[in-house]
Amino acid sequence: QSKELSQARIDYHVALQSLQEHGTRMVCTGKMHTDRICRFDYLCYSSEAEEFVFFHSNSSVMLPNLGSRRFQPALLDLSSVEDHNTQYFNFLELPAGALKFMPKPVFVPDVTLILNRFNPDNLMHVFHDDLLPAFFTMKQYSDLDDEARLVFMEGWGEGPHFDLYRLLSSKQPLLKEQLRNFGKLMCFTKSYVGLSKMTTWYQYGFVQPQGPKANILVSGNEIRHFAKALMEKMNITKQDEAEKDGGSSEQERERDKKDEYIAVFSRSTTRLILNEAELIMALAQEFQMRVVTVSLEEQSFPSIIQVISSASMLVSMHGAQLITSMFLPRGATVVELFPFAVNPEQYTPYKTLATLPGMDLHYIFWRNSKEENTVTHPDRPWEQGGIAHLEKDEQERILTSTDVPRHLCCRNPEWLFRIYQDTLVDIPSFLKVLKDGMKSKPSLKKTKIASTVHPGRVREAHCQTSVQTPNEAKLTVSWQIPWNLKYLKVREVKYEVWIQEQGENTYMPYILPQQNYTFSENIKPFTTYLVWVRCIFNKNLLGPFADVLTCRT
Numbered sequence: 001q002s003k004e005l006s007q008a009r010i011d012y013h014v015a016l017q018s019l020q021e022h023g024t025r026m027v028c029t030g031k032m033h034t035d036r037i038c039r040f041d042y043l044c045y046s047s048e049a050e051e052f053v054f055f056h057s058n059s060s061v062m063l064p065n066l067g068s069r070r071f072q073p074a075l076l077d078l079s080s081v082e083d084h085n086t087q088y089f090n091f092l093e094l095p096a097g098a099l100k101f102m103p104k105p106v107f108v109p110d111v112t113l114i115l116n117r118f119n120p121d122n123l124m125h126v127f128h129d130d131l132l133p134a135f136f137t138m139k140q141y142s143d144l145d146d147e148a149r150l151v152f153m154e155g156w157g158e159g160p161h162f163d164l165y166r167l168l169s170s171k172q173p174l175l176k177e178q179l180r181n182f183g184k185l186m187c188f189t190k191s192y193v194g195l196s197k198m199t200t201w202y203q204y205g206f207v208q209p210q211g212p213k214a215n216i217l218v219s220g221n222e223i224r225h226f227a228k229a230l231m232e233k234m235n236i237t238k239q240d241e242a243e244k245d246g247g248s249s250e251q252e253r254e255r256d257k258k259d260e261y262i263a264v265f266s267r268s269t270t271r272l273i274l275n276e277a278e279l280i281m282a283l284a285q286e287f288q289m290r291v292v293t294v295s296l297e298e299q300s301f302p303s304i305i306q307v308i309s310s311a312s313m314l315v316s317m318h319g320a321q322l323i324t325s326m327f328l329p330r331g332a333t334v335v336e337l338f339p340f341a342v343n344p345e346q347y348t349p350y351k352t353l354a355t356l357p358g359m360d361l362h363y364i365f366w367r368n369s370k371e372e373n374t375v376t377h378p379d380r381p382w383e384q385g386g387i388a389h390l391e392k393d394e395q396e397r398i399l400t401s402t403d404v405p406r407h408l409c410c411r412n413p414e415w416l417f418r419i420y421q422d423t424l425v426d427i428p429s430f431l432k433v434l435k436d437g438m439k440s441k442p443s444l445k446k447t448k449i450a451s452t453v454h455p456g457r458v459r460e461a462h463c464q465t466s467v468q469t470p471n472e473a474k475l476t477v478s479w480q481i482p483w484n485l486k487y488l489k490v491r492e493v494k495y496e497v498w499i500q501e502q503g504e505n506t507y508m509p510y511i512l513p514q515q516n517y518t519f520s521e522n523i524k525p526f527t528t529y530l531v532w533v534r535c536i537f538n539k540n541l542l543g544p545f546a547d548v549l550t551c552r553t
């Protein structure tokens with residue numbers, strides 16, 4: 001901190017004068033509090049009041065200027081979890097003149113990103129809620145570079161994964177409790193407040209049962225871009241995938257094949273696989289591969305990622321450690337195990353991740369369906385699934401139920417009871433699920449060919465009409481290929497034409513391989529038709545429609 005202080009002192013008077021004259025300035029993106037990120041000049045923080053402060057002057061700026069709507073419910077979400085009422089951000093207001101009567105502010109010279117971590121104790125939350133959103137928020141604003149300062153306002157301690165947060169920038173992140181060390185009033189010269197939610201794919205069930213977000217906006221490419229950047233920061237070297245695929249000799253491929261291995265992610269305190277050794281033997285025998293175990297309790301995070309980043313398969317009990325599947329190579333398989341009475345379809349953060357388009361992972365789950373193979377822990381504390389505190393009837397109901405009904409987050413005792421069971425994995429049923437699952441594994445080559453380049457609009461679309469008889473007419477539509485097609489190798493190019501009689505609600509759709517067509521069925525004389533044309537690559541890559549054609553027969 002002494003460094004900041006000395007740096008800040010260099011232009012202290014300039015900064016103070018600027019704050020007094022101009023006050024705080026804020027400009028934000030986003031129409032709603034849930035999609036807002038704000039950039040501030042001279043946002044201040046009072047550690048005494050534990051509040052951010054906006055100083056008004058004649059030239060201060062506050063966009064959006066919401067008036068008291070700023071409290072309905074808040075200016076913005078400080079974490080990436082949508083509209084969570086413990087994660088709201090707001091500031092207090094004061095006239096800049098009040099500075100005269102306040103403790104001398106300490107200025108933070110670094111460009112700062114201010115956010116809440118959502119649950120820094122849990123590895124899945126660390127990645128999904130904090131690291132990915134912070135990484136891409138920093139990509140969005142170029143002055144949030146490697147020198148940026150992160151400030152975590154949720155009020156927790158460092159937590160077990162603080163080293164991961166340190167990878168986001170070269171400067172040590174600050175915790176809320178550390179802000180006191182800067183004095184009673186600190187002012188961030190330039191700061192951004194809030195996180196991009198663009199990369200999140202899962203909602204945890206606060207308002208409806210947990211599941212994939214309704215509108216996922218991230219693909220495997222962004223996740224892998226992030227994973228690669230993080231691996232570089234951790235100094236993890238991985239055999240280049242391009243090198244591996246391109247021009248490798250038969251011998252090399254043979255050797256790669258021999259080097260293939262399966263990683264089993266082991267948990268050692270809760271939700272155990274009771275016969276891990278047996279499971280490992282079965283995997284080794286079935287796939288004729290080495291099996292390596294990793295565990296958060298026994299290894300450093302980078303050494304785990306080193307192993308996972310070259311594994312052909314990752315096998316793990318459902319749980320936060322499965323977030324590491326984002327570091328698997330393309331084409332790898334994720335095998336997620338679920339304890340008795342837990343429906344895999346209802347808890348899909350890792351399935352959703354693995355199956356994001358472009359993630360190129362194969363996902364398989366196995367579920368314990370034999371009650372005699374589960375070990376329950378009714379006497380543990382409630383947060384580890386204990387049920388001893390419940391009424392006898394309720395305990396009985398839970399013990400006899402074989403399926404946890406849909407529920408909201410986060411304290412449903414039946415869910416906690418079941419998800420913290422230990423499991424003896426039935427090897428024959430596990431191998432069957434695995435073998436069946438591997439049959440539908442797409443080859444990586446095939447997925448690579450499926451490109452993601454969309455067609456442009458068709459060009460120079462025209463229509464010509466003619467009337468044959470009082471009851472018959474013809475409509476000829478023609479167009480040119482999309483401009484980008486001439487630079488592409490596309491397996492299949494088709495065109496979709498919609499014809500709508502003006503004033504009608506319905507339209508007739510046609511799929512055509514060629515660039516012109518004469519329609520005569522259902523075409524009436526002296527009628528106006530609206531015609532839309534678009535291009536489709538490989539059956540499912542839809543292009544935009546060209547401007548609508550108005551064609552009168």
Ligand code: UDP
Nearest residue numbers: 121122123267268269270296297319320321
């Ligand atoms: N954890 C672990 N070993 C265990 C149990 C938990 O490493 O035996 C880690 C887990 O990966 C997560 C954190 O501790 O990062 C919290 O685990 P919890 O079971 O509460 O959450 P879940 O894994 O169900 O998300």
